[in-house]
Amino acid sequence: MISLQHVNPRVRGIRVSSHSELQSLAARITQVALKPCQKVIDVSSGDLQQAGMKPVSFLRQVLAVCLHPELLKDKDLPLDVRLRAQRFLEVCDGGSLGSYTASSGMEYIRRRIAEFITRRDAGVPSNAKDVFISSGSQRALMVAVKLISTVEGDIRSGVLTPMPCPHTLPALLDEAGVTLEPYELIEEQGWAIDLDKLHEALKDARGRCNPRAIYISNPGNPTGHVQDRHSIEEVIQFAAAERLLLLVDEVNQDSVFGPGREFISYKRVLFEMGEEFSQTVEMVSFYCLSTACCGECGLRTGYMEMINIDPQVKFFVDTCLCIDICAPVVGQLALDVMIDPPTPGDPSYDTYTQEILLTRATLSQNAQRAQEFLNDLPGMRCEPAMGGIYLYPRLDLPSEIVREAEISEVEADVLYCQRLLKEEGVLVGAGSQNGQTTDKHHLRLCFNVPSDSLEDVLTRLGSFHLRLLDALPHSHRGVEDMDTRGKYKKDIKPLV
């Protein structure tokens, strides 16, 4: 029997994020409909197509042909679509994507991914044997973290985790039985990684757990920070010196738009640091279909590349992935299209390029537009994003709200999000979902949405925010804390 008290304590210990509660609330609100003209807009997670972003036509066409091969004869579909689909069907067992694949993915796609990585990293070699395809990057991360999860006496394995971190990460670590050991990112420096903070966190962690790995998100989820080569080198040197496994979320590698910034992979930097590092530092890098420019979240497929990992350990990766058989074949094939899209001369090249350019333009324009808008609101300040898909503005909440949240036993930022959702039908994420437990409050806002949706979100958010502040007794608003434009001065703490 599985009465509540007999449920696996580790499962009972998985922290419950307010994210899903807010999503349920959003679903209920959608059903009853706020105002006839309004629909709920969800910018709390990177669910891009839900938010109205369009899929890549070439990718969808290829998959449609693979599912219904009669379409190979359809002359209305571009030739490169049909050729790619034909190639895919040839490499699927039984000529069908209804067949199982090896647990780590189709050999052909693993090779193609390794070729992509080699191209991306200016020739740093990648081996198909190091590539493991899974049902999304979360599933790959589950396996990687499970490998290092041990208990010695009362001491569990720990993972140094950025604060803020992706909102999906804390529960994943709980489920694997691994301790989340926070390291602070530096908000004032655009959420950069600071070496002193890493050392500090490691020192703190050592008393409580056995630190085995460090998690990095670059481009940063939810911060939008993009590391430069120097910063990456510092982290690698730290991991090398402390013998930590590097878990690198590089899912948003296709979204870097900050002036003078480019995506450099951890692997490339590692290999360009010389053999002292390239032969020794253990690293796992994650990528998937749910990226800024591909956005195929619903297809549920990703991969990890495991570098410098003992082949005997990789054997266990296969063993773990084997338990739920393999990743969806539709998604495995989609990975191939994502990493090797049409090139000049291909019939689909022009359409593809137009679609991608539109997405990229949306990304950078929206990021700037939203950041400026948020910074103009009193009690809000927002670092610019250099990449990724989120802005992560700080919210200086009036003391009334904080007190009300305490009474309701809810995080103050969650209370803010609930109200925003109920009053304006806009769902943004609360910083407390990103692991932050300090008295600093933040919001998480995905800007990779159509520009008109973003305008709608900003209008509703702004209107709600100003209404909230106006409703408070002026004596409590601390006029002395405001500058001449009625904004809170940046260096003043809210009245808590």
Added chain:
Amino acid sequence: MISLQHVNPRVRGIRVSSHSELQSLAARITQVALKPCQKVIDVSSGDLQQAGMKPVSFLRQVLAVCLHPELLKDKDLPLDVRLRAQRFLEVCDGGSLGSYTASSGMEYIRRRIAEFITRRDAGVPSNAKDVFISSGSQRALMVAVKLISTVEGDIRSGVLTPMPCPHTLPALLDEAGVTLEPYELIEEQGWAIDLDKLHEALKDARGRCNPRAIYISNPGNPTGHVQDRHSIEEVIQFAAAERLLLLVDEVNQDSVFGPGREFISYKRVLFEMGEEFSQTVEMVSFYCLSTACCGECGLRTGYMEMINIDPQVKFFVDTCLCIDICAPVVGQLALDVMIDPPTPGDPSYDTYTQEILLTRATLSQNAQRAQEFLNDLPGMRCEPAMGGIYLYPRLDLPSEIVREAEISEVEADVLYCQRLLKEEGVLVGAGSQNGQTTDKHHLRLCFNVPSDSLEDVLTRLGSFHLRLLDALPHSHRGVEDMDTRGKYKKDIKPLV
């Protein structure tokens, strides 16, 4: 660092099946090609489309349209295809299957599944809240087993498991940290479940673990046994009396062809046994796309229905499924098509019916043909299958093979499979992969393949088998053990 000795001991403890080794061998053989005219035929697992079975056209057409909605305008596609696709796109967030869904699946599909279950079970009600969609039935089972996995002192949770069991099950229980407690099925009765064996197994288990659940496979994987109502009632009464959670693999519910047999769900029987049972017995039933008639293994989607489970416990199911976000949307939609195919009057009805009738005819004819062929081989005896997709013949191996296997430190049935694969390019499963550790040897052979492939498999298998026996010194073959047709007498043990 993840040096081998620091890998999570539970992961290191996952038993390694010879199945994947044999599959790797098959892949290598495919690459070097045995004989120019031959290709490797894999009948070791229920990978139906790999083996040449055709997908359901209606299902594939609907999914193709969903992926590439331009096809909604394609008049060459049947109207019911386009209408179903249109409905699906309406219920997908953002009108796209590239969006995430709730972690337990799309509300719409869960409701549709509940309706299907109610129809199937002659009106026994099903509630969408009890239906959890996952990336395949294995993933659902992982979650259900994880819920009951606890350790008290040295005592772990145990699951009563049929012998033989599905070849994917032992590793799954290992990974969840749960003890596999075997109960024997009665081969001579067509692999029926025997109540005495259940009591015996439970008694044995009580010393070693905390028995929390009983796993049932009906129709049986790999046995082909189909339980009748009386047998199901017995199992339910046993589970009720012993307060065990019923984990019922009903994945092959669409494949029952034994004379006078029909599929009756555990849930239906439970509810028809009266409130004493229907209100109390905890049950989880699994179903998925990888069935005999649908066979969409590569789409990786299934569901479980949880009956009489505390809502607070179901909350944790959601929590666990949330960790890797949600099941693939393509597969979620495919579930809808599988459970509600075209009906009379629909444009696709005739095609659908022809396809399904062909599959059903193949199933029953192949099962009979293969069983008769195998029973005609010396040293082989095979119970008839009443359903499912496998035959599970017993192999009375000559003592030379058993001794050679001992020396090579490999299971004797695995050695047999290796040789068959190398010499004839036919991959069958070994009974030891199905959890059987006795000195009785078995093979696992999926008969849900095109009839000509089956003939090819049988010819190669027969030829190999007879060659193997002929190559042995006659004095060792035990002529006294053979009947007049040169077959081993059924009641004689092999020379071990």
